[in-house]
Amino acid sequence: xxxxxxxxxxxxxxxxxxxxxxxxxxxxxxxxxxxxxxxxxxxxxxxxxxxxxxxxxxxxxxxxxxxxxxxxxxxxxxxxxxxxxxxxxxxxxxxxxxxxxxxxxxxxxxxxxxxxxxxxxxxxxxxxxxxxxxxxxxxxxxxxxxxxxxxxxxxxxxxxxxxxxxxxxxxxxxxxxxxxxxxxxxxxxxxxxxxxxxxxxxxxxxxxxxxxxxxxxxxxxxxxxxxxxxxxxxxxxxxxxxxxxxxxxxxxxxxxxxxxxxxxx
Ligand SMILES: C[S@@+](CC[C@H](N)C(=O)[O-])C[C@H]1O[C@@H](n2cnc3c(N)ncnc32)[C@H](O)[C@@H]1O
Numbered sequence: 679x680x681x682x683x684x685x686x687x688x689x690x691x692x693x694x695x696x697x698x699x700x701x702x703x704x705x706x707x708x709x710x711x712x713x714x715x716x717x718x719x720x721x722x723x724x725x726x727x728x729x730x731x732x733x734x735x736x737x738x739x740x741x742x743x744x745x746x747x748x749x750x751x752x753x754x755x756x757x758x759x760x761x762x763x764x765x766x767x768x769x770x771x772x773x774x775x776x777x778x779x780x781x782x783x784x785x786x787x788x789x790x791x792x793x794x795x796x797x798x799x800x801x802x803x804x805x806x807x808x809x810x811x812x813x814x815x816x817x818x819x820x821x822x823x824x825x826x827x828x829x830x831x832x833x834x835x836x837x838x839x840x841x842x843x844x845x846x847x848x849x850x851x852x853x854x855x856x857x858x859x860x861x862x863x864x865x866x867x868x869x870x871x872x873x874x875x876x877x878x879x880x881x882x883x884x885x886x887x888x889x890x891x892x893x894x895x896x897x898x899x900x901x902x903x904x905x906x907x908x909x910x911x912x913x914x915x916x917x918x919x920x921x922x923x924x925x926x927x928x929x930x931x932x933x934x935x936x937x938x939x940x941x942x943x
Pocket of ligand 1: 795815816858
């Protein structure tokens, strides 16, 4: 995986501080950031208001002044590039990805299997932190998008296979298996052999009947422990001077996360 310093894209931020509000007939302070992504640092860059000469784009962590307006410029971080990956099938949101990572404690030594890869959001985020991610999917178009995203993020530790996970798992000695497939209960019979003792199986499902069938199947196997099933709820707040309150439009339901642990060989 690339070091943060190897990233070649840049982000240009213009903080707009004042806006004229017609209804109030006055200028009010608003700190609104307009963000631009620059792929080619060898060409002048056009913003909504100005052309930034290519010589200025070489700056890093400095302020660029163009036509009396300040712009901030720095190299993108993994998260900036991650937020721009292509999404075809529905991706697992960051709040759920973060919870999977924190609850399983995966790290730079971990080997992970992810199925189905879909757009590759979970695969890519985990690959950014772990030793290796093997990902399965049955659809060529989804595999194509996921491979594009792996390349866009310059990840070199991802193997994507066209494979139906209901039919089996090739790998063994895995630290974590993540599932985002319609019938996760069909995978359980393959997991014992693939997972390390103490390793985790995490299933992400949008509906409760899927969770019920999955957990009921897990409970049939003595060597598995159903650790918990959770829904992670994120609530965004608006913070503007003394107007501090929950945002009126929030992200709705995403999915339920079920954590299972392998207890014995
Ligand atoms: C919702 S998408 C996964 C999104 C992914 N977790 C992400 O964050 O980008 C579900 C994927 O599972 C794949 N899939 C469905 N059944 C499968 C199976 N039996 N084996 C492997 N992949 C499967 C679908 O083709 C689809 O690409």
